[in-house]
Structure formats: C-alpha cells, structure tokens
Amino acid sequence: MNSLIPQQRDQEENVVVRTGKKFAIKKMRKLFKKGALAVAKALMRMTIVLTKMLITFLVGIFGPSLLLFIGVIFLVIIIFMSVQLFYSEGVGLDKVGKELRDYIILQSNQSVDLNDPLQRPYKVPPELIIAVMQIEYNYDRTPDKEFIKRIAELLKPTFEYDQYNEYTESYTETCSKDGCTRSPITRTDHYVSKLTHIEAWNTQANYTYKKRLGSFEKTGCSSRDISDPKTGEVIDTITTCKYTRKMTYVLESSVNTEDYSMLDSVLNSLGYGLNDKKMVEALYLLSGGKINYINWLQTTGGLGGIGGFAGFDGTIIPGDNIPAQFMKFYIDAEKKYGVDWYVLAAIHYVETGFSTHKTMVSSVGAIGPMQFLPATWVGWKYNIGGGQVSPSLDITSLAVIKAGGGYGKDGDGDGKADPWNEADAIHTAASYLAANGYSSNPRGAIWQYNHAEWYVNKVLNFASVFRSGATYLANGDVPQATKGAFMRPATGEITSGFGPRWGKMHYGVDIGLGGRSNVPIVAVADGVVKRSYYSSSYGNVVFIQHNINGVTYETVYAHMKNRAVSEGQRVKKGQFLGYMGATGHVTGPHLHFEIHQPSWNTTKSNAVNPVTIMPF
Structure with missing residues (x-):
C-alpha cells in the first residue's frame, strides 16, 4: 500500500x-x-x-x-x-x-x-x-x-494491431502433346496489420480473425509453337498457365464490451x-x-461483476488457492465493514503473497501483511517524513492511534492494533476501504490503496479467482436435491409459467420471492458456466451448459441479486449460484429460469418448458 x-x-x-x-x-x-x-x-x-x-x-x-x-x-x-x-x-x-x-x-x-x-x-x-x-x-x-x-x-484510446501473413502461392503448369508438368509451389509473403483490441474511455473491443485459404485459380496463360526445322510445320504447341491462390484473414468475431475502467x-x-x-x-x-x-x-x-456477497448467509469453504487460516479474519472483517472477503484476500495476496514475502517491508516503508505506511496506521500527526514515524512511538497502542486519527484496528480483541498481526492488518484494510467509499464505489476505494489502475485490475482479477474457487453452502431455503439429472433451481411458487403472456411469449418460468429474504439459487445439474455477467434486461445472469446422457442443454438464471460463479467455472448439481433478486427489467424480485436444447440463442427458438424437464 x-x-x-x-x-x-x-x-x-x-x-x-x-x-x-x-x-x-x-x-x-x-x-x-x-x-x-x-x-x-x-x-x-x-x-x-x-x-x-x-x-x-x-x-x-x-x-x-x-x-x-x-x-x-x-x-x-x-x-x-x-x-x-x-x-x-x-x-x-x-x-x-x-x-x-x-x-x-x-x-x-x-x-x-x-x-x-x-x-x-x-x-x-x-x-x-x-x-x-x-x-x-x-x-x-x-x-x-x-x-x-x-x-x-x-x-x-489505444489500438492494438497484429501482423497477419496474407501470402500468395503460385505454380505453373506446362502442357504439350506429351502431357503436362507442374512446377513446385512458390510462396510470396505479404504481411498486413489488422486491429485486434481497442481500449477506449467507455468500451473494450476485441477482434478475432480466421484463416481463409482460397483455391488455385488460373491467372494467365502463354503459348508458343514448336515447328519442324525441315518443313516449318507446327508439330506441337507448348502452353504454360499460371495458377495462384491467396491466404486471407477474415473477421471471425468482434466483441464490444461496455467498460469505463479508463x-x-x-x-x-x-x-x-x-x-x-x-x-x-x-x-x-x-x-x-x-x-x-x-x-x-x-x-x-464496481467489482468487475463479482461483488455483492458481503454478509453471505452460510458457510464459505475456500479453494486450495487461499490459506484456510486467514478465512476467519476475512469473513469477520467483511461482516464488520462490508468489504467482500475475496477482495481482502486478493489485496493480502497481491501485497505480500499471503504473508510469505521475506521482510514484508516495501521500498517506500510500508509494513506488514497488508502493507500500511506507519503514519497511515497510527495517524499522520506523527509523520516524520515519507509516511514514517518515530521508532519510539508505540504504533500498536489503541490510545495513540485514536489520538492520531490513524486507521489501525484491533481485529482479534487482544487490546492492540499491530500492523504485523494478520487479524489486525486485515481488519484495518477493510476499515480503510470502507472509509474510502467501498460500498458505493469499490473501484475507487481499491484505487486509494495504491493509486494505480493496474493495481485495481490485478486485485479484482485475483478476487474473481478466489471467489470462484470457494464453495458456498447457503443456509435457509435451499431446494432439496432430487434423483435424476436435474433438480429445481430455487424453492418457491411459480408465479408465471412458460408460454404466451401479455401478448408475448414467456420463454421460461418465474419463481417468486414470496416475502422471503436471501433465497438461494442453485445449479440444476452438473455443468460449465458459459456466461456470468450483468445484462440490461436479465440483470445479474448466469448461463450454464450441461451434457446429460449425450444431450446438451443450456440453463439461464436471471435477475439475481448477485453471482457466485464465473465464466468457465465447473459447477455441481445443487451448487450455490447467488441469491434471488430484482436486477434488470423486472417488476419485483424473482428468479426467471430458462432451459434451452441444445443452446440459448437471441430468438430463443430452442427454449423448452422447464416443467417438462425437471421436477417443480
């Protein structure tokens, strides 16, 4: 820090x-x-x-x-x-x-x-x-x-270009009355620049290209006659034709993503x-x-689409990428200050590799597992230059910290706030982020920790990895697992079924909140998360692809309060995905659930009535 x-x-x-x-x-x-x-x-x-x-x-x-x-x-x-x-x-x-x-x-x-x-x-x-x-x-x-x-x-904006070799291949074919012969194929390289990535103030765009090798086509011929030297009679005609084909790279996909990071x-x-x-x-x-x-x-x-789980009602089991002994500190700090546990874990990892760096003292004098300058910890009234304080000052004293207006917190209740103690340092980091507006502007709060955009992105990338690697065991009204490949995505009454509704087709079923809070949504079957993002219509939405007995399905979970899984993640039947919410275009909190065979498309032509596939 x-x-x-x-x-x-x-x-x-x-x-x-x-x-x-x-x-x-x-x-x-x-x-x-x-x-x-x-x-x-x-x-x-x-x-x-x-x-x-x-x-x-x-x-x-x-x-x-x-x-x-x-x-x-x-x-x-x-x-x-x-x-x-x-x-x-x-x-x-x-x-x-x-x-x-x-x-x-x-x-x-x-x-x-x-x-x-x-x-x-x-x-x-x-x-x-x-x-x-x-x-x-x-x-x-x-x-x-x-x-x-x-x-x-x-x-x-920044524009990134890659070089593509759009080469030309050619050969000649020479024919006479005795037959035809071909020359070896020769290649002429021709490199062209093609736009592959754009980062602008309001968008990120990526372009991919695919090879397209054309067929050999005749591009020209020339002929010459062979005459008998004695009679002058034409006894053969030698014809040489040139054939060419071109390698081109054509646009395969362009993906523009709304992104105001810059x-x-x-x-x-x-x-x-x-x-x-x-x-x-x-x-x-x-x-x-x-x-x-x-x-x-x-x-x-705000959190790259990964926020909103502070105060999760249930048990969180960290993945193998997080030392289990620190989870209590992350969770306790999350509950007290409203800062997501996986963001605290990410900062801990980025700053000191989960307290494994040899000295845990930075080049500018920041100290401890979460890298605080002593003056930030104990108060800037004690600053003697460069964020340092007098060696004689007890920076663990709560009274000294209070008098100096510092950020240091006692995270384990031992009566001290020690920047070298993981519990104290993690609680202090959470307090610092909360004081810098984490609840309403998390990117801005994380930026204040290091004053660099690369740092914000690095922390959020690891936060996403840590969140996705954890297992969430939700308390409350979890749907009961049933025999067979599929189970219900959530408990509650179906408030709107599959079929025509208000003059339009409703391609899924709605399960109502019914006056409850923190209603868990789970994966209906084993599968792979294809998409997890915020849509203007679906709100927080997760798409999961399933392969059941050789048949491919894609399920959609929309209007969620938050999302606990990321794109590419493998999920198990009954795994927690998030809570029922009211994001996107909705009239009230509910889960909108769809199932498609084999996959979702914009016209929803593959939509199937969920009640015919799984128990409701």
Whole structure:
C-alpha cells in the first residue's frame, strides 16, 4: 500500500433549495458585469453547486416545496444550456474563450487518427472534457490548456494491431502433346496489420480473425509453337498457365464490451468521489452524449461483476488457492465493514503473497501483511517524513492511534492494533476501504490503496479467482436435491409459467420471492458456466451448459441479486449460484429460469418448458 493520504470525503452542500435560489439570483446579476469567458466559468461553478443541491434534495436530505424545487431544476437546465452554448457552439465567447474551446476540440481530434474510419468512433468527446472541467471549477481549480491536454491524453484510446501473413502461392503448369508438368509451389509473403483490441474511455473491443485459404485459380496463360526445322510445320504447341491462390484473414468475431475502467481511473486520479462522478455523467448526458458510467460502476464495473456477497448467509469453504487460516479474519472483517472477503484476500495476496514475502517491508516503508505506511496506521500527526514515524512511538497502542486519527484496528480483541498481526492488518484494510467509499464505489476505494489502475485490475482479477474457487453452502431455503439429472433451481411458487403472456411469449418460468429474504439459487445439474455477467434486461445472469446422457442443454438464471460463479467455472448439481433478486427489467424480485436444447440463442427458438424437464 503506497497511499500517503486517504481520499477526501465527498461533502454535501449544507444548504436548502431556498438558499440556492437566492444564490443563483445573486450570481446571475454579477454575470452581466463580466466578460464572456468569465461568465462561462461562473456558470460552470453555479451549475455544479445547483446540481449538488438537486442531488441532495432527491436523496431526501432536505425538504423544500415542490414549486421551489421545480424552479431550481429549471434554473439548472438554463445554466447548463448556457455553458454548452459557450463552449460547445462557441457562441458569445471572447477571444480567450474561443481559443480555449478550439484547444478542447483540437485535443479531442488528436486523440485518434481521423483518417482511419475504425478509430474515429472512439475519439475522446469534447463534451466529456468540458464536463470534467466543470467539476474542476467547482473545486476552485482552473482547468487550463495543460489540464485539457492531460485529460485528453489520459482518455486517449489505444489500438492494438497484429501482423497477419496474407501470402500468395503460385505454380505453373506446362502442357504439350506429351502431357503436362507442374512446377513446385512458390510462396510470396505479404504481411498486413489488422486491429485486434481497442481500449477506449467507455468500451473494450476485441477482434478475432480466421484463416481463409482460397483455391488455385488460373491467372494467365502463354503459348508458343514448336515447328519442324525441315518443313516449318507446327508439330506441337507448348502452353504454360499460371495458377495462384491467396491466404486471407477474415473477421471471425468482434466483441464490444461496455467498460469505463479508463474513465474511472482518470476521475480517481483527480480525487473525484461518487457524487462528482455522477455529475460528470449528468453533465455529459445533458450535452447529448450517451453514457452508462454510473450503472456500470455500481453493477459490472464496481467489482468487475463479482461483488455483492458481503454478509453471505452460510458457510464459505475456500479453494486450495487461499490459506484456510486467514478465512476467519476475512469473513469477520467483511461482516464488520462490508468489504467482500475475496477482495481482502486478493489485496493480502497481491501485497505480500499471503504473508510469505521475506521482510514484508516495501521500498517506500510500508509494513506488514497488508502493507500500511506507519503514519497511515497510527495517524499522520506523527509523520516524520515519507509516511514514517518515530521508532519510539508505540504504533500498536489503541490510545495513540485514536489520538492520531490513524486507521489501525484491533481485529482479534487482544487490546492492540499491530500492523504485523494478520487479524489486525486485515481488519484495518477493510476499515480503510470502507472509509474510502467501498460500498458505493469499490473501484475507487481499491484505487486509494495504491493509486494505480493496474493495481485495481490485478486485485479484482485475483478476487474473481478466489471467489470462484470457494464453495458456498447457503443456509435457509435451499431446494432439496432430487434423483435424476436435474433438480429445481430455487424453492418457491411459480408465479408465471412458460408460454404466451401479455401478448408475448414467456420463454421460461418465474419463481417468486414470496416475502422471503436471501433465497438461494442453485445449479440444476452438473455443468460449465458459459456466461456470468450483468445484462440490461436479465440483470445479474448466469448461463450454464450441461451434457446429460449425450444431450446438451443450456440453463439461464436471471435477475439475481448477485453471482457466485464465473465464466468457465465447473459447477455441481445443487451448487450455490447467488441469491434471488430484482436486477434488470423486472417488476419485483424473482428468479426467471430458462432451459434451452441444445443452446440459448437471441430468438430463443430452442427454449423448452422447464416443467417438462425437471421436477417443480
């Protein structure tokens, strides 16, 4: 852990909407006395402040009258439209303002090769840069040209190309009255670059190619006559024909995945909290852009789609890749601080290999199993430089830590908080992540641990491995295993069956929550997880492929609260997959379950009524 100072908490504006109205009127009067560029800056600041007031109102912190609320909404919209008019359209800007706007557009255009049609769609939008600029104005930081260039560079997409040999093969065939002969095949290499991967501010794209070797085709012939030297009579004709074929690589698949990791990393580096990120999205949406950042952040992106199991009701048996002696510390810390156990395990592994590193002291002086700087542990009032504290200071003393405002925690109840003790260090890491907003912005919290995006991704990758390797034995209403290949996916009443419903076809069955909580969903048979992700329609969904007596099936478990399995994982009949939930397009919490033979497709033409396959 190399962070010196924890991220400053988001601060809500402690004002009521009435105060906001007075503030807006006062500011508007001042605007008429300023130049166009200054007006734009003031409008940006006012937009942010008023939007924060609006967010504060929406979450119920204050309770102004509806009429006043509508008035503030209208004012916010007008102000934002003015900002867009100034910077997006260039209307009303003075010389300095126009120069700044032109520079934003220049940096946006330079983020890709505009002559390449494959790159153009991934250009950094000027409106996104402007949205970030507005947050900077709110923090009394002036986003100059250097800042604009830095943001454009950080959000610049990367394009990866591979070399493919699209060679040409050829041979000649020479024929006469005596027959035909072929020459050996010769090959002429020709390497071409093809795009294989794109990482942009809002997406990851992967392209795969397959070989296609053509057939030999005649490309030309030439003939010459052979004459009798005595009579001059043509006695034979020699014909030589050339045949060629070409190896090409054609696009086999292209997969575009919504991914805001790059944007999130940039905003984390600026110290933005969740509310700031919400406003970046809101401002960009108001300018006409398309963005799903916050939804991604709070579903698939927050923990890479693996979150949501803090407080699991049951027994967790770790896989062979986690030392069992540490599980109690992870689970206890998870219950106390709401940080997923497998994320704590991943940090423990990334930092010190589960406490196996020889010294457990980093190059910058971070110490112990979870690598805390002494000043972070005991409090920065004791810092003597570089995050270190005086050797005479008892950094395990709870009183010293409390006085210094440090993060150190007593995880095992022995009256001390020792950074070299696994229980204490793991509890402290959980407390640190929770204090940095893990519950609402886990990527941002993990970023604060090391201030590097590679670190966040590495931790999340191992977290996914550790979570998938564990066995979850859920308590509560688990469906009873039955004889035969299949069993029910969950207990409860079928609230909607297979067949026509509301003028449309319902391709599965719905099992209702029925007023219960933490209802486990299990695999109906042995199989392999084909997909585990968050869908806008299915919500949290798991697809499992089964091979039963030589027959292939694919089952679908949709609208889950969370997911305990990952793509490629082998599962057993009755294995816990997650809890019943209400994610995606739903009217209430339930499990939507489908079965397809042999596999799922977008038209669901292979759907089978589940009650004809398994006991319900």
